[in-house]
Amino acid sequence: MAERVLMKGNEAIAEAAIAAGCRHFFGYPITPQTEVAAYMSKRMPKIGGVYLQGESEVASINMVLGAGAAGARVMTSTSSPGISLMSEGISYIAGSDVPCLIINVQRGGPGLGGIQPSQADYCQATKATGHGDFHMLVFAPSTVQEMVDLVAGAFDLGDKYRMPAMVLSDGMLGQMMEPVALPEPKEVDNDSKPWAACGHQNKREHNVINSLYINPQELEDLVRERYKKYEKIKETEQRAEEYLADDADIIIVAFGASSRVSRSAVDKARKEGIKVGLIRPITLWPFPEKAIWKHAGHAKAFLSVEMNMGQMVDDIRLACRCTRPVEFYGRTGGIIPTPKEVYDEIVRLNGGVQR
Amino acid sequence: MTVKGERPHALLDVPLHYCPGCTHGIVHRLVAEAIDELGVEGKTVGVASVGCSVFTYNYFGCDMVQAPHGRAPAVATGIKRARPENVVFTYQGDGDLAAIGMGETVHAAARGENIVAIFINNAIYGMTGGQMAPTTLPGQVTQTTPYGRDVKTAGNPIRVCEMLSSLDGVALAQRVTVDCVKNVKAAKRAIKKAFEYQMAGKGYCIVEVVSTCPTNWGMAPKDAIQWLRDNMLPYYPLGVYKDIGEGEQ
Amino acid sequence: MTDLNILLAGFGGQGILFTGKVIAYAGMMEGKEVSWLPSYGPEMRGGTANCSVCLSDATIGSPLVTTPDVLVAMNLPSLEKFEKDVVPGGLIIVDSSIITKKVSRDDVKVVYLDASNIAEANGFKGAANMVILGRMFRETGFCSAENLDKGLQKSIPPKKAALIDSNRKAISLGMES
Numbered sequence: 001m002a003e004r005v006l007m008k009g010n011e012a013i014a015e016a017a018i019a020a021g022c023r024h025f026f027g028y029p030i031t032p033q034t035e036v037a038a039y040m041s042k043r044m045p046k047i048g049g050v051y052l053q054g055e056s057e058v059a060s061i062n063m064v065l066g067a068g069a070a071g072a073r074v075m076t077s078t079s080s081p082g083i084s085l086m087s088e089g090i091s092y093i094a095g096s097d098v099p100c101l102i103i104n105v106q107r108g109g110p111g112l113g114g115i116q117p118s119q120a121d122y123c124q125a126t127k128a129t130g131h132g133d134f135h136m137l138v139f140a141p142s143t144v145q146e147m148v149d150l151v152a153g154a155f156d157l158g159d160k161y162r163m164p165a166m167v168l169s170d171g172m173l174g175q176m177m178e179p180v181a182l183p184e185p186k187e188v189d190n191d192s193k194p195w196a197a198c199g200h201q202n203k204r205e206h207n208v209i210n211s212l213y214i215n216p217q218e219l220e221d222l223v224r225e226r227y228k229k230y231e232k233i234k235e236t237e238q239r240a241e242e243y244l245a246d247d248a249d250i251i252i253v254a255f256g257a258s259s260r261v262s263r264s265a266v267d268k269a270r271k272e273g274i275k276v277g278l279i280r281p282i283t284l285w286p287f288p289e290k291a292i293w294k295h296a297g298h299a300k301a302f303l304s305v306e307m308n309m310g311q312m313v314d315d316i317r318l319a320c321r322c323t324r325p326v327e328f329y330g331r332t333g334g335i336i337p338t339p340k341e342v343y344d345e346i347v348r349l350n351g352g353v354q355r
Numbered sequence: 356m357t358v359k360g361e362r363p364h365a366l367l368d369v370p371l372h373y374c375p376g377c378t379h380g381i382v383h384r385l386v387a388e389a390i391d392e393l394g395v396e397g398k399t400v401g402v403a404s405v406g407c408s409v410f411t412y413n414y415f416g417c418d419m420v421q422a423p424h425g426r427a428p429a430v431a432t433g434i435k436r437a438r439p440e441n442v443v444f445t446y447q448g449d450g451d452l453a454a455i456g457m458g459e460t461v462h463a464a465a466r467g468e469n470i471v472a473i474f475i476n477n478a479i480y481g482m483t484g485g486q487m488a489p490t491t492l493p494g495q496v497t498q499t500t501p502y503g504r505d506v507k508t509a510g511n512p513i514r515v516c517e518m519l520s521s522l523d524g525v526a527l528a529q530r531v532t533v534d535c536v537k538n539v540k541a542a543k544r545a546i547k548k549a550f551e552y553q554m555a556g557k558g559y560c561i562v563e564v565v566s567t568c569p570t571n572w573g574m575a576p577k578d579a580i581q582w583l584r585d586n587m588l589p590y591y592p593l594g595v596y597k598d599i600g601e602g603e604q
Numbered sequence: 605m606t607d608l609n610i611l612l613a614g615f616g617g618q619g620i621l622f623t624g625k626v627i628a629y630a631g632m633m634e635g636k637e638v639s640w641l642p643s644y645g646p647e648m649r650g651g652t653a654n655c656s657v658c659l660s661d662a663t664i665g666s667p668l669v670t671t672p673d674v675l676v677a678m679n680l681p682s683l684e685k686f687e688k689d690v691v692p693g694g695l696i697i698v699d700s701s702i703i704t705k706k707v708s709r710d711d712v713k714v715v716y717l718d719a720s721n722i723a724e725a726n727g728f729k730g731a732a733n734m735v736i737l738g739r740m741f742r743e744t745g746f747c748s749a750e751n752l753d754k755g756l757q758k759s760i761p762p763k764k765a766a767l768i769d770s771n772r773k774a775i776s777l778g779m780e781s
Contacts, residue, residue, distance in 0.1 A: 004632065005758075006625065006628055006629055006632060006640065024433075024436065024437055031644065050436045050437070052436060054462075055458055055461075055462035058426065058429075058459075059426070059428075059429040059432075060429075062426035062459070063429050063430070063433035063436070065420075065422070066422075066430035066431060066432060066433020066434040066435075066437070067433035067434065067437035068433070069420045069430070069433070070400065070420075070437040071437070072437035074437070088423055089423060089426070092422075092423045096421070115644070115645045116645070172641065172667065172668070175641060175642055176641040176667050177625065177628060177640035177641075178664075178667075179637075179638060196418075197419060197434070198418065198434075198438050198441060199397055199399060199417070199418055199438070199440075199441050200396075200417065201397040206367075206415070206417055206418050207418045208413075208418070209419070210412055210420070210421040212421055257666075260664070260667070261666040262665075263663070264665025265665075267662075267665070336668050338666065339665055
């Protein structure tokens, strides 16, 4: 394994993208993700890549659409309000079957909100990023190392399924440093996409990258095809980490930053003899419903711990098919819950500590 | 029998959906001729915009990408930056380029983005049925200026070439029209020059084509051409607003 | 030592974040799990900066230190804000060159260190943070002396390598204080 270095999440994810063969970055500054762009602006010119600061998030995501349509491995990064601005472009990207990577280093909302860490874009990322019927692959790392590890896979799966992928990070993961081992750089063949609009060289019919279908039947057929693909992805790409879940009476479901806090709380509660475990979704779309359902038999209750007002609760309810109560504990507005708060919630659900 | 003219190769043999008398068809042909004459169809990527010209992706034989409304310059930027060897052009109407997409247009131009913008200015929104455009003339009646465009409330028209010509990144800003053979020929020369400039890496080129919209103007095609001469051209004078010539931006 | 949660706080420009980085790197060289989390945003512009560092033998949960074992306070607002959060039996290091107020608690160990003056008197103006680091090392022994030095070297980019020596000396001053 490569030597471990201390890196900020925002910088590590940028370097990981470069290692994954990304040579095209388009973005616009916004706290708390700006280090991604700054890092790219430093590195890309030295490796023959493209860094371009767009005049807005709106322009940046459309530059991503253009480069992606031309077959390049391309990415952008922003923070919550920026995703709102990009949502138009993301819808077009999904409707045009163009792969790309989008990083969201979440901050508090709605509106200008705040700049401290948040997970309040869960629903936006997993359900309604833009208009129309579509999904993105959504990955939720919980450590700087995992941010690095998920990037190449996110690019590859995006290419495989021809769809946008998002890494849903937050201000905490983006700003913090942890030891990280960077992957070996890999070469990516930008000419490997036969569908790309990059000039037909008079050797094939013209390629059209498009999301407009005036004939409703044609559009319905295409969307249905896409949803078949989504079903396949739901079947094969769900990922979650289970921690002390096998004998647990109470199972916390938490992703990203809040999963780290939850894990500390689980450890503390276990020391008190409380049978509590953790399921940490690594993919938020597809949601790891199999992992939830697997434990719905023995768990007495689920507890969703989030840095928002409970946006994931309904997904857990659906995944356990409403057979178990799904409780919620969260902080929002940019506040990270403490392990003590989560522990207290575990104790409350457990009906106190029985010794 | 001698063949006097043929469909350019870069224009596909499909029926165009444009209304009778609309000048889109002429401009399509001019773009396709330029692509043919420069022998670049195989490496050209066009960007369709939103408006009447949205279906250009079905008409040009080169690879095409369809952009969100107003975002064609950004999409073209992404293509060109990813594939500098490609020839990249946008085909945009006045609503797309000068209203919703003015930000993207100005910044692509300011960056000297090495792309060509074919800009159709017919002073009205065609696709949605005749609403006010940013280039609608003062006093002009449209569906959303039913008493004529009152500049006190609806604002003034934008002269795009004049405005963009002040930007350092612009290599060519020229306004043409296609109301007669002489002007069609001039338009063709401008479009071809814009493509040549891009291939020479000179920067952002815009060719504004003052056009008609007989349907939404509510006129017969012949009357529309006359209305263009009488009303559009005085407000939007033809000419070269910027041309860096042999120089570099 | 098992876990050590450290909170460093002061003005922007005092090297708070850098000090945290040296500690985190030293902990990493020691074979520990480490995390470093800065405050960020407008409060950093000329205001207060703070930085959470966690060192642990196990996976680190929350990297945000809300109940520090060690608090380093390099300005008064930081001391006033975080003094109450230190765990009983914990350690507070106060730069007494800057903060004249005394800690009001008696269930924590407090070190008043004339760090800024010591640094300046020895020709290392601006290196009070390193003097404090040296003292913190002496008080907690959070890593070996060798790994502390490695941590320092790792934290300074190659093109600024000339700064290693002065920082090293400032750390020694703290160790001997």
